[in-house]
Amino acid sequence: MLKKVAVIGGGVAGLEAARQLAALGYQTTVYEKNDHAGGHTSEWDRLFPNRRPAVEVVDTLKSQLNGNPAIVLSTPITELLPNGDKFTLKTSNKSFEADAVLIATGFELFQAERKEEYGYGIYDNVITSAELEKMFTEHGTPLMRNGEKPKRVAFVHCVGSRDEKVNHLYCSKVCCVTAVKQAIEAKEAIPEAEIFCLYMDLRMFGPGYEELYKEAQQKGINFIRGRLSEASELDGGRLLIKTEDTLASRPLKMSVDMLVLMVGMTPAEGTSKLIYNLGLKPNADGFIGVSDYHLKPSETGIRGVYTAGACSGPNNITDSINSARSAVVEIHRYLSVKEP
Amino acid sequence: MIDFGYAPLKINIHDLDKADLSLMDWITARDESFRLCIACGSCTATCTAGNFTNFSFRELCHSIRRGEVEKAVRESEKCMLCGKCTLVCPRNVNTRNIIKLVRKANQNFRV
Amino acid sequence: MKEHPFVIPFTIGLTFVILYTVVMWTIWVVRLTRREKKIIWKRLLTVKTLRGIWETIREGLFHRNIFKKNVILGFMHMSLAFGWFMLIVLGNLEARLYPHGLINPPYYPIFFEFFRHDLSPLREYEEIFTFLMDFFLLLVISGIGIAFFKRYKSKVMGMHRTTKHILIDRIALTSLWLIFPFRILAESVTAGLYNTGHFFTNFLGQQVIYGLPLDQLYYPSWWAYSIALGSFFVALPFSRYMHIPTEILLIFLRKYGVREKDSHSSYTNVELNACSRCGICIDSCHLSTDLGISDTQPTYFIRDLRYSKPSERLRETCMLCMRCLKACPVGIEITQIRKNERSEHQLFSPTSYSYLNGYAYPKAKVAFFAGCMGHLTPNIIKSTLLLLDAAGIDYTFIDRNGSICCGRPLQLNGEVDAAKQLIDKNNRLIYETGANCLVTTCPICASEFKKNYHMSIPIYHHSQYLWELTNQGRLVFNQSNLNVAYHDPCELSRGLGVVDEPRKLLKSAVVLTENSNQTKQNSLCCGGSLAITNTSAFQKSTIAASTVLQLANNTTDLIATACPLCKKTLAAAQNDVPVQDISEIMVKALMDSRKASLSEAKVKMASPKLEVVEEYK
Numbered sequence A: 001m002l003k004k005v006a007v008i009g010g011g012v013a014g015l016e017a018a019r020q021l022a023a024l025g026y027q028t029t030v031y032e033k034n035d036h037a038g039g040h041t042s043e044w045d046r047l048f049p050n051r052r053p054a055v056e057v058v059d060t061l062k063s064q065l066n067g068n069p070a071i072v073l074s075t076p077i078t079e080l081l082p083n084g085d086k087f088t089l090k091t092s093n094k095s096f097e098a099d100a101v102l103i104a105t106g107f108e109l110f111q112a113e114r115k116e117e118y119g120y121g122i123y124d125n126v127i128t129s130a131e132l133e134k135m136f137t138e139h140g141t142p143l144m145r146n147g148e149k150p151k152r153v154a155f156v157h158c159v160g161s162r163d164e165k166v167n168h169l170y171c172s173k174v175c176c177v178t179a180v181k182q183a184i185e186a187k188e189a190i191p192e193a194e195i196f197c198l199y200m201d202l203r204m205f206g207p208g209y210e211e212l213y214k215e216a217q218q219k220g221i222n223f224i225r226g227r228l229s230e231a232s233e234l235d236g237g238r239l240l241i242k243t244e245d246t247l248a249s250r251p252l253k254m255s256v257d258m259l260v261l262m263v264g265m266t267p268a269e270g271t272s273k274l275i276y277n278l279g280l281k282p283n284a285d286g287f288i289g290v291s292d293y294h295l296k297p298s299e300t301g302i303r304g305v306y307t308a309g310a311c312s313g314p315n316n317i318t319d320s321i322n323s324a325r326s327a328v329v330e331i332h333r334y335l336s337v338k339e340p
Numbered sequence B: 001m002i003d004f005g006y007a008p009l010k011i012n013i014h015d016l017d018k019a020d021l022s023l024m025d026w027i028t029a030r031d032e033s034f035r036l037c038i039a040c041g042s043c044t045a046t047c048t049a050g051n052f053t054n055f056s057f058r059e060l061c062h063s064i065r066r067g068e069v070e071k072a073v074r075e076s077e078k079c080m081l082c083g084k085c086t087l088v089c090p091r092n093v094n095t096r097n098i099i100k101l102v103r104k105a106n107q108n109f110r111v
Numbered sequence C: 001m002k003e004h005p006f007v008i009p010f011t012i013g014l015t016f017v018i019l020y021t022v023v024m025w026t027i028w029v030v031r032l033t034r035r036e037k038k039i040i041w042k043r044l045l046t047v048k049t050l051r052g053i054w055e056t057i058r059e060g061l062f063h064r065n066i067f068k069k070n071v072i073l074g075f076m077h078m079s080l081a082f083g084w085f086m087l088i089v090l091g092n093l094e095a096r097l098y099p100h101g102l103i104n105p106p107y108y109p110i111f112f113e114f115f116r117h118d119l120s121p122l123r124e125y126e127e128i129f130t131f132l133m134d135f136f137l138l139l140v141i142s143g144i145g146i147a148f149f150k151r152y153k154s155k156v157m158g159m160h161r162t163t164k165h166i167l168i169d170r171i172a173l174t175s176l177w178l179i180f181p182f183r184i185l186a187e188s189v190t191a192g193l194y195n196t197g198h199f200f201t202n203f204l205g206q207q208v209i210y211g212l213p214l215d216q217l218y219y220p221s222w223w224a225y226s227i228a229l230g231s232f233f234v235a236l237p238f239s240r241y242m243h244i245p246t247e248i249l250l251i252f253l254r255k256y257g258v259r260e261k262d263s264h265s266s267y268t269n270v271e272l273n274a275c276s277r278c279g280i281c282i283d284s285c286h287l288s289t290d291l292g293i294s295d296t297q298p299t300y301f302i303r304d305l306r307y308s309k310p311s312e313r314l315r316e317t318c319m320l321c322m323r324c325l326k327a328c329p330v331g332i333e334i335t336q337i338r339k340n341e342r343s344e345h346q347l348f349s350p351t352s353y354s355y356l357n358g359y360a361y362p363k364a365k366v367a368f369f370a371g372c373m374g375h376l377t378p379n380i381i382k383s384t385l386l387l388l389d390a391a392g393i394d395y396t397f398i399d400r401n402g403s404i405c406c407g408r409p410l411q412l413n414g415e416v417d418a419a420k421q422l423i424d425k426n427n428r429l430i431y432e433t434g435a436n437c438l439v440t441t442c443p444i445c446a447s448e449f450k451k452n453y454h455m456s457i458p459i460y461h462h463s464q465y466l467w468e469l470t471n472q473g474r475l476v477f478n479q480s481n482l483n484v485a486y487h488d489p490c491e492l493s494r495g496l497g498v499v500d501e502p503r504k505l506l507k508s509a510v511v512l513t514e515n516s517n518q519t520k521q522n523s524l525c526c527g528g529s530l531a532i533t534n535t536s537a538f539q540k541s542t543i544a545a546s547t548v549l550q551l552a553n554n555t556t557d558l559i560a561t562a563c564p565l566c567k568k569t570l571a572a573a574q575n576d577v578p579v580q581d582i583s584e585i586m587v588k589a590l591m592d593s594r595k596a597s598l599s600e601a602k603v604k605m606a607s608p609k610l611e612v613v614e615e616y617k
């Protein structure tokens, strides 16, 4: 009989792992809480570093879903329990069985309302990076609430990341390069607009990232080294923002039409509860802790349960895909060799 | 000393070999959070005093780290202890305590 | 009557303590300010004196305040104080009733049974006196028993932490504890020999210790009793027991209207000496209960200030949240004393803020002031302004372009001279707006305005103002069944006594539940206080988390508060239960009642123009 593998989460990590597992001959099912596969990547317009359409990546991964691997949509897994040498996955009204489990529940976006001083949900034209992606998909350009194109846009880095005021000390890794990408896109969409990036450090760690940064400079994006302290609304709806121009050691005020908050990644809701029944605790940042960051990056500490993608910490797509493959090797070893 | 025939210009270089870092050590020993600043500038941007005058808490801390003690002490007096900076600091630097420590150093230290 | 040298220790001690008390009372009273002395003179022959007497009896003998806090503790104090007092009164009566006994040396009534073995001259009173003396002796010894027990098992008595005492207190305490066992011994021995007692001492003397060589124990036991008394009296003025005579003076001075001022005074000395080091303040303090910092509470601070000078750490490690102030059974103005002590170590110079010259607030009718913290909680500002709009108030957001700090943070840190500069400046600017009333969302500002600005216009915290408008029918809310727990901000509840308005306001829109008995004047503290600078962010969050835990339970949908700083501090501690300002809850209810969308709502916000300095260009 075919061994069964359950993949929790149908984001890029989950889909890639499922494809590889099925190819290795396991009966693989992806359980996805949303009504569509692809996870967050399906919400992005174009991807860094090369700005290819995200839909290409998602569609390629989805096209592999053909019965094995299978996907069960609109099925949020709320409980994961050991069951002899198998595992039981439960939703509020159903339960499934599997010989091995891959947790690929990804991340959630930081709730920008929690940084009240940035004015999200209070002022009209304060939006998140995720909302801007949607605007790009739908309109190809940033648009203000009133339908007009903004003349001045500021991107605020590190919203909900590197901020102990919201208990997130960690860096979300992808938002710097996303800001730079979006800044370029905004400039291309509205060439006369002035675009600013308010950053603390620019973390351009991946291939092609620094190039993107240089491109942004060439296209006239302004970089201000300072973290936003607060925003307020001017009469007429423009926004007044305050930061320090730390390179000049002077406070800086300016008015903008639109403020884009580069929201960070937070652990997906429910993931810590999922692993709790297995006796696992999240790591200090709240993500799933892996057994060994260098040597066992896919293992959770429980044999038969593995992890991939952004649920063990902020990741870009490449790293999520790689971690999925790495997890597949571990699962294969576990199911076919049954030895540590 | 060899006479080169000209005097080297006293240019504005931080000479960390000669810098007086005793105030930095004194403060750090009393508040470890002094070390944690990542120079983001939020404190300066939000500062109530900084809204009216040239004053930067971030810079003040930095001058202590570079041994510019007098400047730090002079500047510290502009603060109103209002606490806005404490509320925005992403690294939980205990800003008001550091201001108070600088003021105390003014009294206890020979600056 | 045969004299005996064993009375000497007692007589010396008593004389000493009386002289000492008289001298100290005199010094303290003489050193009061002239104004204070004048009001005392004026009020000496008024009902205030009677009230003072009543309070002395109520607190000095019966310790009603302690009873209210903790019944066993109250009983302990009452049995000791009242029991002993009755023993002295009865002893004196007894000695006076005895033929030819009207004028006696002081030791005579105290050691009455030593001097008079034949009590029959008391005639019909003999029975009642001996009974009462035995009864009160039993009462006192039960108090001592509890005290002894409390020393070692304070938790059982509902006290988690008690004061750690210094040597002189231990000496005094030991003497005090020994007085009554020795007295019982002496009286029992005497009763055993001469049948001078009643149910208690007679029983002890004749049934329990009758086998002992009573006649040999007779003198030593009276000696021991007298020595214990004497050494207690000699130690008293230097120990915490100085609170006994001092508290009486304190009660009267307070009744006459004497209070702590902006700096230490003679009255402070009275207060310092009136602290019994009972340690009740320790358990009331979040620093102790949540952070385990249990050595900086008033009991220690006041002790050190009484003997010399408290350390910097003692002076500074306090949030001035005033919880202990409400808990202290003696009613010492602890927080003011600590603030005044801080002001003796000012760090800022009184000329630091000259850079404020040239700034002005715009003209206003109703002036809305957000304050420093308010600018970091724009949703509180927006919500409040929407509510003011809805009620048709013609307000002006006077510090829209930036506030001058109200001065409270400096004030709380003892920087009164620097604070005065800000106060003077701000006060003039607010005056120049021409406003006829001032509304602020910040209890810290409100507190400073009310206490130190001496403004002629009314000052409202927004919870008060909005309630007023609601009460007048100018604001109507949709009633929902949202389950809300309200956190009283320290500065608002204990500081300004505003506890009802926010509750009434909330009840007009949501279901308000009190999950903790620590509310209103006894409310918990969020930990974010600006009066302390030496707690870390982690420590603040620890306090906030414990407060949230006590405030909310699993049916709580929302925690409401009425202070930007409380909101930020509580929200930073956790994110299970959302924390909102009262204005945010009310504006939602207002929009619901109008079936309008909150996200579409726009504040009118006419003046002033928010200025943009285009520095970048």
Ligand SMILES: Cc1cc2nc3c(=O)[nH]c(=O)nc-3n(C[C@H](O)[C@H](O)[C@H](O)COP(=O)(O)OP(=O)(O)OC[C@H]3O[C@@H](n4cnc5c(N)ncnc54)[C@H](O)[C@@H]3O)c2cc1C
Binding pocket: A008, A009, A010, A011, A012, A013, A014, A031, A032, A033, A034, A037, A038, A039, A040, A041, A044, A046, A047, A048, A049, A075, A076, A077, A078, A104, A105, A106, A107, A108, A129, A130, A133, A174, A178, A263, A264, A265, A268, A270, A271, A308, A309, A310, A311, A315, A316, A317, A318, A320
């Ligand atoms: C604004 C933004 C832009 C980005 N742009 C890029 C880019 O251009 N290029 C790039 O390389 N990376 C980009 N990233 C990073 C990229 O989105 C992530 O690396 C990627 O989404 C991680 O994939 P994942 O499958 O691990 O997680 P996710 O995409 O989060 O997918 C997890 C899936 O699991 C599901 N799930 C969660 N819990 C359960 C449960 N209990 N039961 C069932 N299903 C569950 C979720 O619904 C979701 O579908 C960006 C990130 C952000 C925030």
Ligand code: SF4
Binding pocket: A157, A158, A159, A161, A162, A170, A171, A172, A173, A174, A175, A176, A177, A201, A202, A203, A262, A264
């Ligand atoms: S990647 Fe950049 S924007 Fe994102 S958290 Fe890290 S430093 Fe901040």
Ligand code: SF4
Binding pocket: B043, B046, B047, B048, B049, B050, B057, B078, B079, B080, B081, B082, B083, B084, B085, B086, B095, B096
């Ligand atoms: S406490 Fe001092 S440094 Fe901090 S914001 Fe207020 S005035 Fe500025």
Ligand code: SF4
Binding pocket: B036, B037, B038, B039, B040, B041, B042, B043, B044, B057, B058, B085, B088, B089, B090, B091, B092, B093, B095
């Ligand atoms: S806000 Fe904190 S981390 Fe940022 S510059 Fe100021 S002290 Fe440093």
Ligand code: SF4
Binding pocket: C274, C275, C276, C277, C278, C279, C280, C281, C282, C298, C299, C302, C327, C328, C329, C330, C331, C332, C334
């Ligand atoms: S300050 Fe009050 S509560 Fe504290 S020890 Fe003294 S008398 Fe007791």
Ligand code: SF4
Binding pocket: C284, C285, C286, C287, C296, C297, C298, C317, C318, C319, C320, C321, C322, C323, C324, C325, C335
């Ligand atoms: S004022 Fe508050 S913090 Fe200070 S000692 Fe009293 S209870 Fe503790």
